[in-house]
Amino acid sequence: MSPKVSKQHKEQRRANILEAAKDVFIEHGYEKATMKHILEAANVSRGGLYQYFKNKEDVYEALLEESINESMHHTLDQLDEEVSSYWDLLLTRIFGKGQQPDDEMDPMAPSNLEFFITGRNDQRRREYGKTRYYTGLKIYKSIIEKGQENGEFSKKFDSDILARSIISFIDGLALDYSILPPEDVKLKEQSIMFVDYLKMALGVDQG
Amino acid sequence: MSPKVSKQHKEQRRANILEAAKDVFIEHGYEKATMKHILEAANVSRGGLYQYFKNKEDVYEALLEESINESMHHTLDQLDEEVSSYWDLLLTRIFGKGQQPDDEMDPMAPSNLEFFITGRNDQRRREYGKTRYYTGLKIYKSIIEKGQENGEFSKKFDSDILARSIISFIDGLALDYSILPPEDVKLKEQSIMFVDYLKMALGVDQG
DNA sequence: TTGTAAATCGACATCGATGTCGTTATAATA
DNA sequence: TATTATAACGACATCGATGTCGATTTACAA
Numbered sequence: 001m002s003p004k005v006s007k008q009h010k011e012q013r014r015a016n017i018l019e020a021a022k023d024v025f026i027e028h029g030y031e032k033a034t035m036k037h038i039l040e041a042a043n044v045s046r047g048g049l050y051q052y053f054k055n056k057e058d059v060y061e062a063l064l065e066e067s068i069n070e071s072m073h074h075t076l077d078q079l080d081e082e083v084s085s086y087w088d089l090l091l092t093r094i095f096g097k098g099q100q101p102d103d104e105m106d107p108m109a110p111s112n113l114e115f116f117i118t119g120r121n122d123q124r125r126r127e128y129g130k131t132r133y134y135t136g137l138k139i140y141k142s143i144i145e146k147g148q149e150n151g152e153f154s155k156k157f158d159s160d161i162l163a164r165s166i167i168s169f170i171d172g173l174a175l176d177y178s179i180l181p182p183e184d185v186k187l188k189e190q191s192i193m194f195v196d197y198l199k200m201a202l203g204v205d206q207g
Numbered sequence: 208m209s210p211k212v213s214k215q216h217k218e219q220r221r222a223n224i225l226e227a228a229k230d231v232f233i234e235h236g237y238e239k240a241t242m243k244h245i246l247e248a249a250n251v252s253r254g255g256l257y258q259y260f261k262n263k264e265d266v267y268e269a270l271l272e273e274s275i276n277e278s279m280h281h282t283l284d285q286l287d288e289e290v291s292s293y294w295d296l297l298l299t300r301i302f303g304k305g306q307q308p309d310d311e312m313d314p315m316a317p318s319n320l321e322f323f324i325t326g327r328n329d330q331r332r333r334e335y336g337k338t339r340y341y342t343g344l345k346i347y348k349s350i351i352e353k354g355q356e357n358g359e360f361s362k363k364f365d366s367d368i369l370a371r372s373i374i375s376f377i378d379g380l381a382l383d384y385s386i387l388p389p390e391d392v393k394l395k396e397q398s399i400m401f402v403d404y405l406k407m408a409l410g411v412d413q414g
Numbered sequence: 415t416t417g418t419a420a421a422t423c424g425a426c427a428t429c430g431a432t433g434t435c436g437t438t439a440t441a442a443t444a
Numbered sequence: 445t446a447t448t449a450t451a452a453c454g455a456c457a458t459c460g461a462t463g464t465c466g467a468t469t470t471a472c473a474a
Contacts, residue, residue: 006471006472009421009471010421013421028328029324029325029327029328031238031325032325032328034460034461034462035461035462035463036460036461036462044422044423045422045423045424046423046424046425046462046463046464047421047422047423047424047463047464047465048421048422048423050462050463050464051420051421051422054463055462055463056462110324110327113320113324113382114321114324114325116385116386117236117317117320117321117324117382117385117386118236118238118239118321118325120236120317120385120386121235121236121239126386126388129386129387130386130387130388130391133383133386133387133391157400158396160393161393161396161397161400162400164383164393164396164397165397165400165401167379167383168376168379168380168382168383168397169375169376169379170379171378171379171382171383172374172375172376172377172378172379172380172382173375173379174382175320175324175375175378175379175381175382176340176371176374176375176378178323178324178327179323179324179327179333179336179337179340180336180337180340181333181337184337184340186367186368186371189365189368189371190368190371190372190375193364193368193369193372193408194372197404197407197408200404200407201400201404212441212442212449212450212451213441213442216441216451217451220451241430241431241432242431242432242433243430243431243432251452251453252452252453252454253432253433253434253452253453253454253455254433254434254435254451254452254453254454255451255452255453257432257433257434258450258451258452261433262432262433263432
């Protein structure tokens with residue numbers, strides 16, 4: 001369908017493969033997914049697939065990059081320009097656009113956890129996970145600190161620990177969501193309770 | 208060393224294998240550990256190992272049973288006899304005997320997460336994880352509810368959601384601990400902050 | 415239209431892990 | 445001591461996943 005290059009088609013092909021791979025990872029998880037699953041889902045041959053990615057890890061990292069670029073930049077951009085309410089910004093960062101806790105969860109969350117947990121003895125993956133963690137941490141810290149300087153947030157709690165707690169909370173929910181059948185996880189209720197906690201910790205009045 | 212049975216020796220052998228297996232799982236994690244690792248660590252032959260366990264999953268479940276029997280019963284026993292302070296009981300359940308948050312974490316925690324996450328598409332494992340979750344949940348709920356009836360705890364929050372939040376908090380910490388190098392996780396500080404939260408939610412004054 | 419670079423293909427060799435099975439060694443019993 | 449049940453052994457067949465490579469096909473340029 002597209003030999004001797006064309007760059008357009010190459011990028012298109014790559015995107016197709018990633019799209020298919022995403023479905024595969026959502027269905028099988030990281031460990032149980034195989035290159036064969038991916039090439040079948042993407043309708044490429046074995047050789048075709050290996051032209052674009054050198055192994056499963058490579059495919060997965062490409063997907064991670066995608067999602068980082070998607071979510072991270074939004075918040076970073078908003079942080080640059082002074083924003084009206086850091087509380088809103090914080091909620092958006094935690095819960096996404098909707099700003100309200102709901103019963104949705106990123107379908108890639110389970111395989112993401114798998115990817116990092118199963119790779120925790122691998123130098124490369126560990127480094128990758130660490131970078132990812134601190135990148136996220138930094139964003140939360142920035143929001144909290146700016147809000148504190150602003151006077152919008154109380155200074156009674158340490159921004160670092162608070163930010164870590166937020167990440168930890170999200171991770172905990174993602175984990176339970178990954179293990180339990182969806183209907184057994186009360187994402188919304190737990191999120192609401194956590195928001196209450198944040199309000200208290202940051203001294204925010206209104207919701 | 209012990210053919211034609213003796214029951215004593217059989218149980219001893221089994222215990223030896225499990226002990227060795229535990230080390231293996233701590234070192235390699237669940238997925239990357241192999242039966243070969245285990246049989247080498249336990250100094251048994253392949254056939255010897257398969258005499259006691261039919262596969263890796265079987266070995267791991269035996270380890271899980273062990274740890275459940277260890278930790279669960281303590282709390283359950285205490286719940287039967289009326290206890291002086293449910294707050295203390297709650298802390299003991301969360302943080303263990305010491306009752307204070309520290310920088311320790313069960314070394315099996317990472318592989319436990321792995322075991323359940325990678326098995327989330329397996330009917331059997333999913334059921335197992337669910338049972339485990341609800342067993343733990345029930346204990347926390349009982350403690351909270353008894354404390355609430357007692358007047359020791361405030362009733363402003365729902366015991367079910369609160370109990371789930373506790374589990375979620377523990378899971379989140381375990382997850383971060385599994386992914387990050389130990390020195391990058393602030394178990395103690397985050398735990399202290401969480402205890403503050405619980406105090407507020409339960410209306411407990413003193414620490 | 416023809417030549418060519420390279421994208422695509424799929425058969426194949428390799429590897430590691432698994433579980434089995436016939437053989438051997440040994441603890442209990444008579 | 446001889447017998448026997450069975451624990452322990454390790455070689456082996458099997459399987460699935462991986463990554464490679466020579467052959468083939470096709471888009472683009474001349």
